[in-house]
Every structure is written in C-alpha cells, then in structure tokens.
Amino acid sequence: MFMIYILFIAAAIITVITAVKLSTYADVIGERTKLGGMMAGVLLLAGATSLPEVTTSITAIVVNNPDIAVSNVFGSNLFNLFILAAVDLVYRRKRILQAADSSHLSTAVLSIVMTASMAAVMVFPIGFSVLGIGVEMLLLAFLYAGGMIVISRAGSNLTPLSADEPEPQHNAISLRHAKRGFAVAAVIILAAGSALSVTGDLIAQATGISSSFVGAFLIAGATSLPELVTVIVAIQLANHSMALGNILGSNVFNMLILIIIDAVYRGGPVLSIVSPAVLAAAAGVLILNAVVIGAVMMVNRKKPAAVYSLPSMLVILVYFLSSYAIFSFS
Template sequence: MIYIGFILAAAFTVWSAVKLSSFADVIGERTSLGGMMAGTLLLAGATSLPEVTTSLTAVYVENPEIAVSNVFGSNMFNILILAVFDFVYRRKMFMSQIDFAQGRTAILSFLLSVLIMTAVLTGFDKNIINIGVEMFILLLLYIVGMRIISRKQTSLNDLAKSATENYHTRAISLQQAKKGFFISAVIIFIAGSLLTVTGDAIAEATGLSSSFIGTFLIAGATSLPEVITVLVAIQLTNYQLAVGNILGSNLFNLLILIVSDIAYRNGSILTAVDPAVAWTIGAGLVLHLIVLSQFFALKHNLIPKTAYASPSTLIIIVYLIASAVIFTFS
C-alpha cells in the first residue's frame, strides 16, 4: 500500500509542479509588479517547491537524512537529466553552444557543496540561535557568488523572457492563473508531504537507508518537473535556458538546507545525518566537475565531433556507479 501511495504522491507532485510553473509564468507576464522578474522568481520557487515541501516534511517526521539527501540527490538527478538529453539530442550538439559563463553557476554550486560536505564529514557543531554556523556561511557565499555571477552572466530573466515569448499562450486569464497557482501549491504541499511520509515508511519496511531513499526515490520524483522544462527549452532551441534551468535549480536547491536547518530544532541538521550522506554529496561534486570539464573542453575545441557525447555518457555511467556505491555504503 505504501508503494501505491508513493507512486500516486509522485504523480501528483509532478503534475502540480508543471501546472504551477505554467501559472507562475502567466502571473509574471501579466502583472505590473515586477514584470518578467516576478515571473522568474515565481517560476524558480515553483520548480523548487517539491524539494522544499519534502525536505521540511522530513524534518517534521524527524528524518533529517531524507531532508539533506533529497537536496543533493535532486542535484545529482538534475545533472543526469542534462546528460541524458545531451546524449539523446547529440546531433544538435547543444552543449557546445552554451556560454561558458553558465559554468560560473556550476562552480558556485560546487563550492557550496564542498562546504556542506566538509561540515558533514567533520561533524562541525557550532550554532547561532540554534542554526548551524555553516548555514550562515552558505548564505553569505551564495549572496556574494550571485552578485559576481549577475555582473558577468546573461541574466536568467532575459533567458526566461526569450522562452516565454516563444511558448506562452494567452488562453489563461490572470484570475485563473492566481487561482490555479494557489490550488497547485496546495496540491504540491500535500503530495510532497505524502511523498516524504511514504518514503520514510518504505525505508523502514525494506531496511533501505533513509539517505538512499532520499537520494534516489524522493529526489528523482521531485526532479521530474525539470525534465519537462528542459525538454520544452530544447525543442524551442533555447539551449541557454535548458542548461541554466538545471544549474540554477541545483544552486537554488542548496538554499533549502538553510530552511531545513531553521525548521530543525535539535541543533544543526548536518550533525544529525549519517556520514554516509557524504557519498551522495561527493557523487554530486564529481558530476559537477565533469560538467565543468565539458564546458572547458567544448569551448577550446578539445573534443572531436565524433566524441561529442562522451562527457554526457561519462555522467550517466558515473551516476549508475554512484547509485550502486551509495546503496552499498548507506
């Protein structure tokens, strides 16, 4: 029964997240308060809401491992999504058309992940108002990093505007969009919570670790909306948006750790997780390095056209190996 509940929760989470993104786009385009920026912020919040809900619910049911592994598992799965699409659409060679500036987002995500991994491995346990010091450092580095990126990189707002002009229809009124956004958010809150509860139950019933369940089952389910987003962007030949969405989501997901730590009232949430979670974080770091290497190699024409898909193939292989390793050691 818990498996059926998990599948249904995953299905409703994906469906409502896709709807939420569509309604957020309409609201952002049709309101005067923020214009496209409002749409971009709403869209970012919409696609990340499943991860936020599942992580917070995990804290509520006192399973911090799911809360943390869900974030890094989602980041792993997001890179896998990019690799799979790059392999399937390898004739388009769209990764070779990406501005190397996109790599700055991946670099920031990599550095912040290293920070969290260090805190997990060292058991660092210093708190300020019951919030881990590493979370304050994470937020500070995020703010500084985003300021640097925003000065040197084409804004996500411009990318979102480009995509919106291509696919947005005006069939939905602003009132309908607001109502639909609210209803979709409620459904995601309920479905995402059920996803965590059933995932926790599956961990207990099967004997699988919570970190494995969070890394693969829950993270995979909450990342499925990104599949739709990337697919639409590629079909519209908006490759910058496709890659930016993945790398941006990975960076945004790390902020969920801060929210989860605030909600966790027993000290730093990172001290409550099993060190095995570091395997998930480490695997994500390796995948980020491959993506960064791919950016560099393509920019300098170091990869022949006949071997174009080799980095994406490597990502897929590493993901599968990491899955086996995490299953074994978690």
C-alpha cells in the first residue's frame, strides 16, 4: 500500500512539472500563430490536459466500471470550475474574469448545452444506437462541431491586449521547438496522468469508497492537476485569456470522452445504466457554469470591486455541496 502512495505522488510531481512546460509551449504557439490566447487555451491546452481523463475513462470501461468512467467526466468538469474560482480568489487583484469576452461566453454556453443534453438522456434514456453508438452521442458530436465553429469565429474577432497589460514574450523558444515540445509534453502528461488515475483508483478501492464518488471526486481531482498548473502558469505569463480558455475548453472537450466511453462499452447505452450520483455531478456542472457566466457578465458591466469575488465564493460553496450530494447518492 505504501508503494501505491509513492507512485501516486511521483506521478503527481511529473504531471505538475510537465504541465508547466505544456502551458509555456501553448503560449508560444498562441503568440506566433493565428490561434491567439483564447483558441490556444480552448484547443491546445484543453485537449492535451484532458488526456488523463480519456485514459482513465477507457480503463474504467475495460474493467467494466462505467460509473467511474462517466462520473470522472462530469467530476472533472466540476473540479475544473472549482479550480477557476479558487485561482480567481487567490489572484483576485488581477481580475482574471475581466479577460473574458464573447468567445469565452460561447464556450461556457456550449458546455451548458452539452451537459444539459446528456443529463436529460440520463433521466429519459433514448435507448437507440447507430453502429454501436447511442443517438445521443451523435447529437453530442454535432453540438461540439457547431459550437467550435461559433467559438472560432468569435475568437477571430478578439481585440488585442491593451497597452497597459504586459504581453508575454518567449524570444528564446522557436515555433518549431514549441510544437515539438508541446507534443512531447502531451505524451508525458498522458502517461503520468494515467499512472495518477490508476494509483488513485487503487487507493480509493482500499478505502471502500463507492465507484461514483471515486470517479467524480478523487480521480477527477487527480486528473485535473494539469488544468490547475496550466491555469496558474498562464496567469503568471499574464495570459488570462488562455487560463479561462483552458478551463472552459477542457470542460467542452471532456464531454467528447462520453462518445468514446459509449463506443467502447458493450453493455448498452452507457448513460442509461449509471448511478444517480452521476446525475448529481452533471447538475453541479450546470449550476457552476451558470454562475461563471453570470460572473463574467457582472464583471463586464463594471460592477463594484467589493462584489467581484462573490461569484467565485459561490462556485466554491456549490462545489462542496455538489460533492456532498454525489457522496449521498453513491
């Protein structure tokens, strides 16, 4: 048992160190290509830092534990929004949410639509599939594709950084080096994140905690370490737009993992057989997304500084209430 803890800590350290590099390389690519900070966060960082969730969910299906697979997706999204709120409170003087624009709002709205659609399927299962994939998953893919078109168009109309906001510079790193470094770091994140998830699952099994709570709380938190580190590094690089894009983009990208889960699972539509705890996690994601959207709109309307931190505090409160609900339904 002691060795499992050692492996868990080692995987966590490797994940954190690699995530720092991943964020730096993504920032360089965003600077020197047409992606920009927002799309670098939504596409590059979101996809790469979601790799541990992909591996964990597939592994859970292989060992015939769909509850862990699905709850890991919604639990990760729940934890990601908690990360955004916690970091916003710690760096409240930087007013991270002021970097948000219509493209970030579009990403948050897309996350709500995709989550609400899958939550509705859990309550009212469709039970119809095409080539082994549920119809609801085809809808999910359609929503993602349409949403990405809208987000990319919104991102192309972003205004440049203001003159008084420092713009990060990485003159020592070439674009070619950044692309190669990003690819290598993504592979390491995949391996370390997988080890983190497996050892975390073993620790949870030893404690006798239910599968749904393990997936939505313990494993989701462990596999979200890359998001936590990359957000902090992005803020240190004064790229608040990429920090927001990483969290919101990861939540959208994570929803696509449900398609993979449904395709791999052979016991029928996977959303129809998960426990009520997974639905509680999805409901928590919907509430937190709504609060974040409200917070962004409040900041953009120049509300007093005294009330700036209230939405982030509310997100943290709802996160813990949701975690308690997940544990209660498990």
